[in-house]
């Protein structure tokens with residue numbers, strides 16, 4: 001067995017009737033041995049039944065998933081079931097040009113690359129009858145993935161891949177963009193093949209706004225996968241900034257509305273901001289790993305932060321007493337300066353602690 005063609009389907013009865021004989025013909029003409037794997041999510045229009053009824057005549061196998069839905073996970077199921085050493089993924093609605101199948105797999109067979117991806121945006125490629133709006137959406141979706149892979153068309157959905165490069169790779173895409181996931185995670189040699197995308201003639205598209213939202217979330221996760229430190233830093237800044245906003249709002253409210261002394265108000269602001277940040281870190285952790293126990297984790301987090309809080313109060317006190325910064329709005333400035341100095345102090349302390357810990361470890 002050489003090639004496994006994976007067709008994810010949901011309500012495509014008219015299309016499978018046409019695409020299965022057409023693909024089989026191409027395989028025959030080109031002398032390619034292979035199987036067609038239909039991965040159907042329990043379509044209500046009898047897609048699986050129609051596909052299965054063709055199995056006597058054509059090399060087709062049908063797998064029905066009863067409790068799961070989704071294009072990308074259907075493709076992954078296809079990878080699992082595939083017997084061939086090359087997997088080709090394509091839409092079942094005849095949008096991807098089946099006559100390109102040989103061109104998609106030849107570079108892999110000849111060892112020129114590990115993955116081929118169909119592209120509408122290189123010379124020879126294109127889209128039939130697309131509105132300007134659709135073109136703009138498609139182009140900008142591609143643009144957002146620029147930092148992830150050298151692909152002119154990461155959202156086209158037409159791909160062939162040498163199966164062994166998928167081994168040991170954990171694929172967990174959200175939504176549809178399995179091509180991007182495979183390209184980013186396998187980090188392999190890539191070639192783009194020009195394709196002309198034509199709109200379906202039967203049935204309807206399943207691409208909705210949920211799929212578009214999932215794409216953005218998926219991109220975020222893949223950027224995190226590829227550039228973990230940058231994404232961690234952005235997260236760290238966002239969480240820190242939100243904590244700063246919470247802290248300052250509480251401080252200002254207490255001083256302006258209840259006439260608290262800013263140093264006293266800072267104490268309340270600190271506790272609320274620490275709780276805010278702690279919970280935010282739990283919902284949206286910097287590193288994925290085992291979670292600390294909520295209560296104990298909170299106490300130790302608050303204790304660690306309170307060292308910096310001491311520095312902050314000291315600075316606020318100094319600026320208020322000796323630089324006349326107690327009045328509105330100057331106390332806000334003294335508080336911000338205190339927060340920055342306190343955070344820096346916390347940062348240095350934690351660096352020193354981990355530094356000494358590592359020294360102790362090497363001595364042991």
Ligand code: GDD
Pocket residue numbers: 007008009010011012039040041069070071074090091092093095138155156157158176200204205206207
């Ligand atoms: N098993 C399974 N489960 N298959 C699904 C599901 C699902 O939940 N949703 C869609 N499919 C199948 C469809 O049956 C079809 O074979 C293929 O996935 C593509 O779905 P379409 O509904 O035809 O999507 P599209 O034409 O709007 O989008 C296609 O073209 C876009 C490029 O403009 C896809 O290839 C997109 O990935 C691509 O971005």
Ligand code: MN
Pocket residue numbers: 091093095200205
């Ligand atoms: Mn389609």
